[in-house]
Amino acid sequence: GNSVTQMEGPVTLSEEAFLTINCTYTATGYPSLFWYVQYPGEGLQLLLKATKADDKGSNKGFEATYRKETTSFHLEKGSVQVSDSAVYFCALRTPDGGATNKLIFGTGTLLAVQP
Amino acid sequence: DGGITQSPKYLFRKEGQNVTLSCEQNLNHDAMYWYRQDPGQGLRLIYYSQIVNDFQKGDIAEGYSVSREKKESFPLTVTSAQKNPTAFYLCASQDQAGTVTQYFGPGTRLLVL
Numbered sequence: 177g178n179s180v181t182q183m184e185g186p187v188t189l190s191e192e193a194f195l196t197i198n199c200t201y202t203a204t205g206y207p208s209l210f211w212y213v214q215y216p217g218e219g220l221q222l223l224l225k226a227t228k229a230d231d232k233g234s235n236k237g238f239e240a241t242y243r244k245e246t247t248s249f250h251l252e253k254g255s256v257q258v259s260d261s262a263v264y265f266c267a268l269r270t271p272d273g274g275a276t277n278k279l280i281f282g283t284g285t286l287l288a289v290q291p
Numbered sequence: 292d293g294g295i296t297q298s299p300k301y302l303f304r305k306e307g308q309n310v311t312l313s314c315e316q317n318l319n320h321d322a323m324y325w326y327r328q329d330p331g332q333g334l335r336l337i338y339y340s341q342i343v344n345d346f347q348k349g350d351i352a353e354g355y356s357v358s359r360e361k362k363e364s365f366p367l368t369v370t371s372a373q374k375n376p377t378a379f380y381l382c383a384s385q386d387q388a389g390t391v392t393q394y395f396g397p398g399t400r401l402l403v404l
Contacts, residue, residue, distance in 0.1 A: 208391070219297075219381055219395035220334075265333065269391070278324075278349075279393055283333040 178203045182266050182282035189256055189289050197251040197285045199240075199266035207268040209233075209242055209249040210279070214263045223251075223264070261289045293318050295396035297382050302401045304369065304376060312367045312399045314382030322385040323365035324393065327351060327378045334381065340365055341387070369401060377403050 183198040201207065208227045212220040224233030226242035226249065233240050238253045249266060266282040295316045304310045316323065322341045326334040336349030340359040354373025359365055365384075369376045382396040 210393075212395075217398075219295075219397045220383075222392055222394070225392065278336060278339065279334075281333040283331060 178207070178268065178270050178280050180266050180268055180280055180282035182264075182285050185263075185284075185286035187285060187287045189287070191258055191289055191291050192255045193289075195251070195253040195256045195260075195287065197264055197266075197287070199249045199251065199282060201247050201249065201266075201268050203247075203268055203270060205270075206244075207270055209240070210267040210269070211238070211240055211249070211251050212265040212267060212281075214265065214284070216262070220265065256287070256289045258289045258291050261287055263287070295382060295384055295394060297380075297396040297399050299399060300397070302399055303404050304401060305404050307371045309368055309370050310401070312369070312380055312382075312401070314365045314367065314396060316363055316365075316382075316384040316394075316396075318384055318386070318394065319362070320384035320394075321362070321387050323359070324383040324385070325349075325355075325357065325365070325367045326381045326383065328381060328398075329378050337367065337380075376401055 179202045181200050210225045211223040213223045214220045224235040226233040229244035231242045240249050240251045263284045263286050265284045267279045298313045324339045325337040328334050335351050337355050338357045340346035356368045380399045383393045385393040
């Protein structure tokens with residue numbers, strides 16, 4: 177079946193460090209891929225997305241490239257800030273012809289950035 | 292401002308009680324979704340609706356019910372049959388054309404007394 181696997185957290189970094197959060201997926205066909213961010217006590221916000229192989233999504237200094245050959249969509253940021261502390265979710269939308277457009281989420285990775 | 296609102300922010304349920312969580316959107320989206328979030332388990336789909344007066348069960352629908360009488364509203368009822376209702380509940384809506392992006396509300400935390 178379709179699934180998303182994220183690296184387990186928490187990930188603890190110092191301010192200005194480089195961030196990588198790994199995400200791999202299993203899906204038939206060509207899913208769309210997403211990263212969402214959840215700040216404490218809040219809902220999820222879309223961070224970035226990619227809809228086809230080799231697409232790069234980017235927003236607020238975060239980037240992720242859709243790699244079909246490795247079925248991956250790793251999240252990166254060159255220099256993290258304390259304000260980036262949050263839970264990050266990788267998700268895919270199954271290419272089922274648009275019948276449901278459901279999202280499948282990973283378990284989330286907690287990022288804690290220390291000053 | 293367009294967006295999704297959920298109320299209340301916190302909700303307390305007594306044993307044997309049904310409670311209803313509100314979700315309203317003014318984004319003119321056709322599709323709406325309810326998720327349950329438990330620590331370390333990510334989000335699990337409860338129910339979804341792609342159009343008014345129609346909805347389908349998600350992966351964990353037992354003990355929950357929904358209605359979709361208006362495009363902008365998709366309330367979720369947690370019934371007494373749901374034996375472990377303590378969780379964070381998230382509502383989302385989605386544009387079905389163009390980018391097909393899902394947008395989330397701020398969530399409701401349900402606690403059992």
